[in-house]
Amino acid sequence: MNVVYKNANEPIEARVKDLLSRMTLKEKLGQMTQIERSVATPAAIRDLCIGSVLSGGGSKPFNNATSADWADMVDGLQKGAIDSRLGIPIFYGSDAVHGNNNVYGTTIFPHNVGLGATRDPDLVEKIGAATALETRASGVQYAFAPCIAVCKDPRWGRCYESYGEDTQLVRKMTSLVTGLQGKPPQDHPYGYPYVAGRNNVMASAKHYVGDGGTDKGKNEGNTIIDYENLEKIHMLPYQDCISKGVCTVMASYSSWNGTKLHSHRYLLTDILKEKLGFKGIVISDWEALDRFHSPHGSNYRSAVLSAVNAGVDMVMVPFRYELFLEDLSYLVESGEISMSRIDDAVERILRVKFAAKLFEYPMSDRSLLDIVGCKQHRELAREAVRKSLVLLKNGKDPRKPFLPLNKNAKKILVAGKHADDLGYQCGGWTATWEGTSGRITVGTTILDAVKEAIGNNNTEVIYEENPTTESLSGQDFSYAIVAVGEAPYVESGGDNSDLTIPFNGEELLKLVASESGIPTLGILISGRPLVLEASVVEALDGLVAGWLPGSEGNGITDVIFGDYEFHGKLPVSWFKSVDQLPMDSQQNLYDPLFPIGYGLKCKN
Numbered sequence: 295m296n297v298v299y300k301n302a303n304e305p306i307e308a309r310v311k312d313l314l315s316r317m318t319l320k321e322k323l324g325q326m327t328q329i330e331r332s333v334a335t336p337a338a339i340r341d342l343c344i345g346s347v348l349s350g351g352g353s354k355p356f357n358n359a360t361s362a363d364w365a366d367m368v369d370g371l372q373k374g375a376i377d378s379r380l381g382i383p384i385f386y387g388s389d390a391v392h393g394n395n396n397v398y399g400t401t402i403f404p405h406n407v408g409l410g411a412t413r414d415p416d417l418v419e420k421i422g423a424a425t426a427l428e429t430r431a432s433g434v435q436y437a438f439a440p441c442i443a444v445c446k447d448p449r450w451g452r453c454y455e456s457y458g459e460d461t462q463l464v465r466k467m468t469s470l471v472t473g474l475q476g477k478p479p480q481d482h483p484y485g486y487p488y489v490a491g492r493n494n495v496m497a498s499a500k501h502y503v504g505d506g507g508t509d510k511g512k513n514e515g516n517t518i519i520d521y522e523n524l525e526k527i528h529m530l531p532y533q534d535c536i537s538k539g540v541c542t543v544m545a546s547y548s549s550w551n552g553t554k555l556h557s558h559r560y561l562l563t564d565i566l567k568e569k570l571g572f573k574g575i576v577i578s579d580w581e582a583l584d585r586f587h588s589p590h591g592s593n594y595r596s597a598v599l600s601a602v603n604a605g606v607d608m609v610m611v612p613f614r615y616e617l618f619l620e621d622l623s624y625l626v627e628s629g630e631i632s633m634s635r636i637d638d639a640v641e642r643i644l645r646v647k648f649a650a651k652l653f654e655y656p657m658s659d660r661s662l663l664d665i666v667g668c669k670q671h672r673e674l675a676r677e678a679v680r681k682s683l684v685l686l687k688n689g690k691d692p693r694k695p696f697l698p699l700n701k702n703a704k705k706i707l708v709a710g711k712h713a714d715d716l717g718y719q720c721g722g723w724t725a726t727w728e729g730t731s732g733r734i735t736v737g738t739t740i741l742d743a744v745k746e747a748i749g750n751n752n753t754e755v756i757y758e759e760n761p762t763t764e765s766l767s768g769q770d771f772s773y774a775i776v777a778v779g780e781a782p783y784v785e786s787g788g789d790n791s792d793l794t795i796p797f798n799g800e801e802l803l804k805l806v807a808s809e810s811g812i813p814t815l816g817i818l819i820s821g822r823p824l825v826l827e828a829s830v831v832e833a834l835d836g837l838v839a840g841w842l843p844g845s846e847g848n849g850i851t852d853v854i855f856g857d858y859e860f861h862g863k864l865p866v867s868w869f870k871s872v873d874q875l876p877m878d879s880q881q882n883l884y885d886p887l888f889p890i891g892y893g894l895k896c897k898n
């Protein structure tokens with residue numbers, strides 16, 4: 295007998311209609327529920343018809359779990375879903391935001407702020423395609439990416455997740471969606487979710503809307519702006535993602551003029567779904583409903599009512615899913631949430647699952663495992679690092695450029711906390727949620743890369759994390775490479791109104807460059823512009839913004855030793871003082887240290 299929803303030759307909408315008609319209320323509500331892997335079991339997924347499972351930042355089967363270990367985990371949970379009465383598969387979500395970064399041994403690409411500096415949407419699309427392959431290799435079919443925030447204030451703890459402060463730049467970088475999901479055919483219906491096949495993942499445009507425009511850059515804060523500017527500055531990139539067939543849009547924790555996005559029916563339904571024609575899933579952020587009321591998690595039933603009626607289709611619960619289901623069921627039974635709202639949500643979820651071909655290919659494809667961290671992907675990441683670096687200063691005398699550095703110099707000093715720390719150069723959302731110091735995965739630090747670039751020359755390379763004038767005196771260095779910057783941070787943990795270089799980074803630059811008088815290249819490893827005193831810039835012979843380059847540190851040496859030309863342009867304004875924030879390049883008062891778009895070449 296032809297069971298329409300099980301027939302891949304049937305049109306998606308026919309499959310959706312057929313399956314929806316067969317579902318009980320309990321099964322429909324289960325599909326609207328996304329739970330965290332730490333509380334997920336195959337039995338719960340089967341019995342409650344759970345729609346999705348996720349890994350919160352860094353949540354993994356065990357430390358240093360490989361892609362194969364992840365695929366075992368995801369497949370085990372998927373079996374529970376397949377065993378359910380109607381056999382509706384889950385999708386498994388993870389923050390693959392700069393490669394499949396939760397998983398050990400994967401290629402870690404530069405964070406978005408560095409990709410914004412490349413101004414190269416084709417490169418970003420290729421990064422999306424490579425990320426999709428490495429993500430699917432781990433069994434994960436859904437990436438919580440791209441973040442298309444337009445970051446208007448570097449004090450925001452998530453600034454490095456934004457491609458930059460300019461809307462048009464962020465719009466170009468939505469090419470990541472095409473890389474992740476694949477390119478829809480010409481006749482693909484506008485706003486309809488699209489996933490090309492098993493080598494692609496569902497994407498999530500986030501965080502809708504205005505997350506990068508909050509007052510003083512406060513994370514999860516309030517974006518105070520009229521609708522016209524909300525649309526012009528923060529909403530246009532969502533139109534680009536919708537036109538590319540993005541499968542999901544994640545609501546923002548933040549508020550617009552005092553109303554939380556997660557309960558904003560006008561923006562989630564009237565605008566996103568009706569005016570912009572988005573036909574995929576609106577998913578909540580993590581415990582967003584628990585944050586509606588104080589204390590955290592209180593008055594949960596009213597939060598469920600507000601969010602679902604506003605247009606949230608799937609709730610990233612992620613732990614208290616029995617309570618969520620109980621409250622949601624009560625609200626539907628009482629008529630406070632209509633059956634048509636539930637059916638709209640479930641239709642969208644099923645539509646994405648059929649579009650992503652999850653019914654046909656529910657299990658992981660182990661043939662992809664060889665591609666994880668492969669040379670081709672690492673070369674792509676290395677190219678992205680090269681193109682992301684921004685040369686801010688090259689020589690104290692324009693007629694005597696300092697870069698490119700000489701590989702055959704007699705003696706080179708490499709210094710600074712960020713010169714030999716893979717975790718620091720990867721930043722947040724790597725291995726763990728916050729990110730951490732040390733050899734957290736497979737990769738090349740700046741020091742590794744310098745040694746590799748120098749090769750067997752007679753050049754002596756000396757590394758000192760924290761040199762002193764005493765340790766440097768009489769050493770006769772040809773020049774120094776000093777890498778300083780930020781320790782990894784994430785979300786509100788990164789909110790910062792001080793923005794000086796941590797770990798006394800400026801003092802170290804001055805110590806090497808002026809007190810010890812060594813010709814010095816400063817490299818800033820940071821998610822954003824940081825305070826640079828004029829005296830520090832003056833003391834340096836060269837200065838490079840390295841952003842958060844990821845695992846392929848040799849992309850840095852490729853340009854500082856001149857094997858490749860610098861390419862990067864600032865995606866954000868570099869302030870002189872935090873008192874100037876937020877900066878607006880369109881204003882007459884605009885007076886940055888380095889303007890958005892600034893970037894030198896070696897051979898000008």
Ligand SMILES: OC[C@@H]1[C@@H](O)[C@H](O)[C@@H](O)c2nc(-c3ccccc3)cn21
Pocket residue numbers: 349350351389438500579580785
């Ligand atoms: O990891 C899933 C999502 C991610 O995709 C969103 O961009 C981000 O806002 C987010 N914050 C948390 C999160 C926040 C606090 C504690 C634990 C987890 C979880 N998540």
